Amino acid sequence: MMYFYRMFEDKSKKRTPLSDFGEFSLIKHLTSNFKMTNRTTVKGVGDDAAVLNFAGDSVVLSTDFLIEGVHFDLSYMPLKHLGYKSVVVNLSDIYAMNAKASQITVSIAVSNRFSVEAIDELYEGIIAATKVYGVDIVGGDTTSSTSGLTISITAIGHLNGKDLVERNGAKVNDLLVISGDIGGAYLGLQVLQREKEVFKVNPNLQPDLDKYSYVIQRQLKPEARKDIIQILKDLNVKPTSMIDVSDGLSSEIIHLCTQSNVGCELYEDKIPLDPVVISTCEEFNLDSTTIALSGGEDYELLMTIRQVDFEKIKGNPNLTVIGYIADEKIGINLITRGHEKIALKAQGWNSLQS
Amino acid sequence: MMYFYRMFEDKSKKRTPLSDFGEFSLIKHLTSNFKMTNRTTVKGVGDDAAVLNFAGDSVVLSTDFLIEGVHFDLSYMPLKHLGYKSVVVNLSDIYAMNAKASQITVSIAVSNRFSVEAIDELYEGIIAATKVYGVDIVGGDTTSSTSGLTISITAIGHLNGKDLVERNGAKVNDLLVISGDIGGAYLGLQVLQREKEVFKVNPNLQPDLDKYSYVIQRQLKPEARKDIIQILKDLNVKPTSMIDVSDGLSSEIIHLCTQSNVGCELYEDKIPLDPVVISTCEEFNLDSTTIALSGGEDYELLMTIRQVDFEKIKGNPNLTVIGYIADEKIGINLITRGHEKIALKAQGWNSLQS
Numbered sequence: 001m002m003y004f005y006r007m008f009e010d011k012s013k014k015r016t017p018l019s020d021f022g023e024f025s026l027i028k029h030l031t032s033n034f035k036m037t038n039r040t041t042v043k044g045v046g047d048d049a050a051v052l053n054f055a056g057d058s059v060v061l062s063t064d065f066l067i068e069g070v071h072f073d074l075s076y077m078p079l080k081h082l083g084y085k086s087v088v089v090n091l092s093d094i095y096a097m098n099a100k101a102s103q104i105t106v107s108i109a110v111s112n113r114f115s116v117e118a119i120d121e122l123y124e125g126i127i128a129a130t131k132v133y134g135v136d137i138v139g140g141d142t143t144s145s146t147s148g149l150t151i152s153i154t155a156i157g158h159l160n161g162k163d164l165v166e167r168n169g170a171k172v173n174d175l176l177v178i179s180g181d182i183g184g185a186y187l188g189l190q191v192l193q194r195e196k197e198v199f200k201v202n203p204n205l206q207p208d209l210d211k212y213s214y215v216i217q218r219q220l221k222p223e224a225r226k227d228i229i230q231i232l233k234d235l236n237v238k239p240t241s242m243i244d245v246s247d248g249l250s251s252e253i254i255h256l257c258t259q260s261n262v263g264c265e266l267y268e269d270k271i272p273l274d275p276v277v278i279s280t281c282e283e284f285n286l287d288s289t290t291i292a293l294s295g296g297e298d299y300e301l302l303m304t305i306r307q308v309d310f311e312k313i314k315g316n317p318n319l320t321v322i323g324y325i326a327d328e329k330i331g332i333n334l335i336t337r338g339h340e341k342i343a344l345k346a347q348g349w350n351s352l353q354s
Numbered sequence: 355m356m357y358f359y360r361m362f363e364d365k366s367k368k369r370t371p372l373s374d375f376g377e378f379s380l381i382k383h384l385t386s387n388f389k390m391t392n393r394t395t396v397k398g399v400g401d402d403a404a405v406l407n408f409a410g411d412s413v414v415l416s417t418d419f420l421i422e423g424v425h426f427d428l429s430y431m432p433l434k435h436l437g438y439k440s441v442v443v444n445l446s447d448i449y450a451m452n453a454k455a456s457q458i459t460v461s462i463a464v465s466n467r468f469s470v471e472a473i474d475e476l477y478e479g480i481i482a483a484t485k486v487y488g489v490d491i492v493g494g495d496t497t498s499s500t501s502g503l504t505i506s507i508t509a510i511g512h513l514n515g516k517d518l519v520e521r522n523g524a525k526v527n528d529l530l531v532i533s534g535d536i537g538g539a540y541l542g543l544q545v546l547q548r549e550k551e552v553f554k555v556n557p558n559l560q561p562d563l564d565k566y567s568y569v570i571q572r573q574l575k576p577e578a579r580k581d582i583i584q585i586l587k588d589l590n591v592k593p594t595s596m597i598d599v600s601d602g603l604s605s606e607i608i609h610l611c612t613q614s615n616v617g618c619e620l621y622e623d624k625i626p627l628d629p630v631v632i633s634t635c636e637e638f639n640l641d642s643t644t645i646a647l648s649g650g651e652d653y654e655l656l657m658t659i660r661q662v663d664f665e666k667i668k669g670n671p672n673l674t675v676i677g678y679i680a681d682e683k684i685g686i687n688l689i690t691r692g693h694e695k696i697a698l699k700a701q702g703w704n705s706l707q708s
Binding site: 042043046047048049050051052053054055056057058059060061062063064065067068069070071092093094096097099103105107109138139140141143144145146147148150152154155156157161164166167168242243244259 | 401403404414416417418421423425447459463493500501506510518520
């Protein structure tokens with residue numbers, strides 16, 4: 001996969017000032033590409049509100065802010081990827097409820113530093129994500145800002161009430177399971193930040209980032225695990241609790257356990273790591289377990305399943321058992337490779353501070 | 355009603371820096387006052403997404419950004435009023451679909467210029483509005499920003515599909531009807547901006563704003579016309595089209611007419627104006643019709659109804675017939691007091707530029 005870095009941008013590209021468009025015509029320009037494909041979408045953009053009909057299903061709804069200088073840095077985050085990622089992080093929350101995502105609203109506030117072409121690029125990524133995940137854009141707001149770019153996305157999904165998986169259903173003896181592998185997104189950010197510093201010193205040096213492409217992709221173009229929801233359905237496994245890994249494994253495990261009033265033991269040697277994560281950790285002199293526990297932004301799904309369901313998921317390359325749920329009294333612990341028991345902390349375990 | 359002006363603020367009030375709270379504990383602090391009262395709210399804050407169930411009803415959804423320095427100025431907009439208004443402007447869109455508003459999500463991005471007490475004040479207004487309008491806060495995002503305050507609210511409502519009123523249903527010979535009176539909110543802003551300049555010159559001068567209290571209230575604490583939706587139901591009148599007046603009467607009439615492919619004649623002498631609007635216009639040397647057409651932010655409901663429904667609304671103090679729908683070919687016109695016909699423009703009619 002090719003990455004287009006803003007730092008190597010072609011400055012000759014056409015840049016139409018936003019002021020050439022009024023607010024209404026900018027919205028018209030941006031929304032002309034939206035196509036409604038979900039039967040639950042009755043009416044999208046163009047009235048005071050969108051109209052949806054879920055025919056008796058429960059509706060799930062989640063919203064997130066993405067703010068320039070806080071959540072992203074445009075010097076290494078291409079606008080198209082930013083658009084894609086802003087959709088993905090919201091859909092991830094819908095899947096974490098075991099629901100089908102069907103609509104989003106997209107609101108953006110932009111300063112006049114941005115051109116119409118820049119906003120088009122952002123929307124290209126947003127629209128690409130809606131196609132991959134099969135969701136409709138049904139509304140939003142477009143406004144000017146006094147500084148930078150702010151994106152606010154609301155994702156809407158639906159499900160039959162009996163399929164709902166919440167954070168608070170984990171039971172003693174359940175297995176703790178995670179999809180995919182973790183730690184990559186955080187390391188991708190470390191690589192990009194290092195390259196930004198190198199670029200500042202020598203703008204003509206073309207970096208060779210090929211060997212980091214996995215972790216860079218995890219940072220710049222994460223995917224939401226819609227496929228896992230389907231796999232679980234196909235396997236006839238309904239998790240007892242589920243959450244998406246946005247803040248880091250440690251913090252998400254603590255959410256599940258505290259909301260379910262249970263404890264847990266997580267095995268260090270079971271945490272799934274990609275070989276590029278391990279080699280990049282070595283290069284950066286970082287402890288891979290610390291990164292896995294505290295990194296964040298991997299958008300994998302962390303869940304608990306009943307022991308009786310173990311046979312169904314055994315051997316599935318998308319799902320890894322990393323621990324088990326125990327009585328609240330034992331606490332929330334990491335069992336290290338050296339068989340030590342360490343209490344997990346919300347911001348990663350102790351070694352992060354050391 | 356008393357107004358608390360930020361410019362006369364008591365500087366001795368306690369100000370806890372936001373950094374004293376982590377993100378999670380700030381959210382916990384803010385959400386501890388949220389109470390769920392709607393039967394359609396299955397689950398509010400506390401999981402990856404909110405869960406709603408509308409039992410077969412259609413769902414309507416609208417979202418708006420409010421950005422400091424673009425949509426509000428904290429030097430004369432008290433935070434509590436800002437919170438109240440940000441909810442109201444979103445609910446107004448739901449009522450404009452002839453729907454019942456039931457939930458909102460509230461996302462805020464704040465710079466460290468704001469204290470915990472300031473955010474509490476904002477939420478006091480937000481919560482006050484949810485009580486007045488009977489809606490639940492079911493989610494949101496709380497994050498830091500690099501500059502100022504940004505609020506993003508999504509409002510959710512529902513209705514039986516057959517009750518839906520869109521923008522595109524106006525028919526030739528329908529009557530054009532507006533709720534309440536208009537122009538006040540814009541004049542309130544003019545008064546507040548003038549007082550801000552006066553205050554800059556002499557901070558000790560306590561302004562006497564009593565005679566402007568109606569227009570200031572229209573600007574600082576507007577209400578959404580939930581009552582009108584009930585009145586229409588009670589009168590057994592279903593509008594053929596409807597929109598809320600956020601950008602100004604002229605622009606909203608053009609929306610209804612163009613989306614319905616019709617023309618219209620609006621009578622200048624029928625436009626409902628409060629006596630304070632008229633007297634303040636005289637004082638500021640402004641034309642009251644121009645203000646009514648282009649002012650905006652009144653959050654009244656503009657609708658079209660069938661001629662046969664006229665008897666039902668006749669004499670209702672909340673509803674005024676201001677014109678009628680005509681063939682597309684005649685255009686969208688204002689008939690002046692002097693019987694002149696002037697084409698309406700999106701940003702108000704011509705005299706605004708003169």
